[in-house]
Amino acid sequence: MPMSALAERRADVLAALCKEVQGGALPGGKDQEDPTTRQYAVLSLGCLCIGAALSSEEISLLLSALEAAMGDYATDRRGDVGSWVREAAMEVIVAILEAQRMQDAHPALPDAACTTKLVSLLLQQAVEKIDRLRDRAYGLLCSLLCGRQLGLAYAKRRVLHGEAYDALGLVSAVEDKGAGPARKAWPPAQVELLSGCLQPSEPVKSEIAGAGKPEADRTAVFDALTPLLSAEEYRSSLLLGLVVSVGGITEHTAKEAKRALLRHLASETAQQQVCQELLRIFDTAGFKDAAGEAWEWGSVAGRLAPLLNTTGILLSQDCIPLDFARDIFDRTARAVRNSRDIGRLRASVAVFIGLxxxxxxxxxxxxxxxxxxxxxxxxxxxxxxxxxxxxxxxxxxxxxxxxxxxxxxxxxxxxxxxxxxxxxxxxxxxxxxxxxxxxxxxxxxxxxxxxxxxxxxxxxxxxxxxxxxxxxxxxxxPQEERPREVALTAEGLGVRVGSEGCDRWVFL
Structure with a gap:
């Protein structure tokens, strides 16, 4: 449908698409909805908003929807179907960020803090456990900061027609474009450090050009991006992603992510920074102590076991200072209280052993x-x-x-x-x-x-x-007897007491 046909109803269409992306259309939420519908809704948001002058309310609505899409971890029998939504959201985000380089950006983000937030969401996906998303996020970041952007049209061809990835633009994205002239919402925070981490080395560029494979295929992305843990603006998102990889069950990914994280934690300053962030993750996790109930932060369920696995690894490698030991113990004890999740309980064993x-x-x-x-x-x-x-x-x-x-x-x-x-x-x-x-x-x-x-x-x-x-x-x-039923019978007023299956009537 031509954008001109939607001009008069753009606000209504935008609101409907954002509602669909955020999973608010059905009472059951995202797990009862079709992830493909949300994927298409994200792409439609990009087509509707890229190049359009949006009001501040519409910008806020758009950013909330994109953040929700990047936190879509819905699963079904096919696995992490939310990854389809996150992948499309990454491409829309990069298209929006690319527009911020222009003098008259449309849509125009309010400030560089919004740009930094969107970049941090991309960084989280660039160090998570799914190879496909890690490759794509890393390639998009390189394209944005070090090369050319493939555009939203490519995302539509990929989703609608199944077009395969090429080398993610990395071969042509080896010359640094630089930060360029400052705009209202550009560049993001720590742009020089960010560009430096994303810039492939000469041997890697040669290997990419020869093999046609992205650098992230060899998990080198962990070594490239872990130095960004020193930047406060990106530390939280990076650590969230690294926790999933380090404490996950994919052996090769966990090994490479662990090696990169431990290398970064060689200094006491880095240990202090990461441990503070780990405690913050525990504190904002949204514990639910009821037996058998899922633990989650944001929209991601079941990440406590990887978090505890990562904490146990850091303890075993002497990367957690004594000053944090008591706080780690208290939060771990709280995490397993009343829990019947075997993965969580087994992960906590390594933490208590380390303590x-x-x-x-x-x-x-x-x-x-x-x-x-x-x-x-x-x-x-x-x-x-x-x-x-x-x-x-x-x-x-x-x-x-x-x-x-x-x-x-x-x-x-x-x-x-x-x-x-x-x-x-x-x-x-x-x-x-x-x-x-x-x-x-x-x-x-x-x-x-x-x-x-x-x-x-x-x-x-x-x-x-x-x-x-x-x-x-x-x-x-012993089970306490408690009144279960009061009734007026032929024998008089009676009360049935006792536990289930062992009850009796007592007549008053």
């Missing part, structure tokens, strides 16, 4: 939670905990100090405080506990045998038996 490296109350509390996991109802959780705890006890040389030594940054306990634990577990007892952990068949359903072995482990390590939580050692609470 045991520091003596004091933190080590004792981490060990207490690990022992609770050793008595968990899920056999896979018990087995994973036993394996990790065995390795940790094997690494312990000599006595195990479980005293409540005050942590750095926290007020010390008074010497006469009776609650302060002074347990020093002898090396012989640690060895016996280690033997119990390694020889007990934790996958068995025999609760009596598990309970006996676990009680002995508690005794060897001088730990108090749990009185609450989900360990098999926690005493079962």
């Amino acid at each position: 045991m490296k520091w003596p004091g109350s933190l080590r004792r509390e981490a060990l207490a939670l690990l022992l609770q996991f050793l008595g968990f109802s899920f056999p896979t959780v018990r087995q994973a905990t036993a394996q990790a705890l065995y390795i940790r006890l094997l690494e312990e040389e000599g006595d195990l100090d479980l005293s409540d030594v005050p942590q750095a940054g926290y007020a010390p306990s008074k010497p006469d405080n009776k609650d302060v634990k002074t347990a020093i577990v002898k090396a012989e007892a640690v060895s016996e506990a280690q033997e119990l952990v390694s020889t007990t068949p934790w996958a068995t359903d025999d609760e009596a045998m598990l309970g006996a072995a676990l009680t002995e482990v508690y005794a060897k390590l001088q730990m108090e038996l749990p009185t609450s939580g989900r360990s098999i050692l926690v005493p079962k609470k």
Whole structure:
């Protein structure tokens, strides 16, 4: 349909498209809608808005819709179908950003902060786990900042006619265009650092030209973009994407992302910055403590396991300073409270094992939670905990100090405080506990045998038996009788009390 035909109803069309992109058309939200419809809606937004003079309200609506599209992680039997929407949104975003170079940009973003936000959304996709999106995001960023833009017409041909990617424009995008004259909303923050990270090296350019493959195919994008973690404007988005790759299940991607992240964390300053951002991610995650309920940040469900996996890796590599240990423990304990998600529980084991490296109350509390996991109802959780705890006890040389030594940054306990634990577990007892952990068949359903072995482990390590939580050692609470029904019968007024299946009538 010609744009001139939509001129009078542009506001209505824009609102309808934004509503569709944001998944607000059906009560069930995005998971009940067709992702292809949202993909087409994003492309239609680009066709409607590129080159048009939009009002401030329309700009705000457009940016909200694009941000929602970049956070579309809807899944169905076909997998991450939201990636189709994110891919189209990336192309529309780059077309909008390219327009900001012009003196009279249409649409005109209000300021450079909006440009920076859109670039950060592209950076997040450039370091996430899906190869196709990583390739495309990296190529679009290179085209935007270092070369030519392929245009929205190419995106339409790709979506509507299945046109395949070429080398993503990287071969022709090797000459830096520079920031150019300053515009109202251009350039984005840290543009020189950004362009420098995106500029391929000479060997890489030669390899791209010879093989016709994008640099991101070899996961070199992680090495290229991790230096941007030093830029505050992009740190949050980059770390969100890296968490998914580092803590994900794709082995090669996780290995390369981990290597790049650890290389960046060689300095104490970088460690402080990343740990602060990790805590912020925990704090803004939107925990839901009800059993079995999904955990999410933004529109992305189920990312807590990768976040905990990444945290465990950083702890094992000594990349988390002691100052952050208590905060990491508190947030991890909160994340697994009442959870029945096996992936989340197993990921938290590595975090608690890593936190045991520091003596004091933190080590004792981490060990207490690990022992609770050793008595968990899920056999896979018990087995994973036993394996990790065995390795940790094997690494312990000599006595195990479980005293409540005050942590750095926290007020010390008074010497006469009776609650302060002074347990020093002898090396012989640690060895016996280690033997119990390694020889007990934790996958068995025999609760009596598990309970006996676990009680002995508690005794060897001088730990108090749990009185609450989900360990098999926690005493079962008797079900309280409660009124279930009041009725007037032939025998008089009666109340049915008791638990389900064991109820009885009591007549007044």
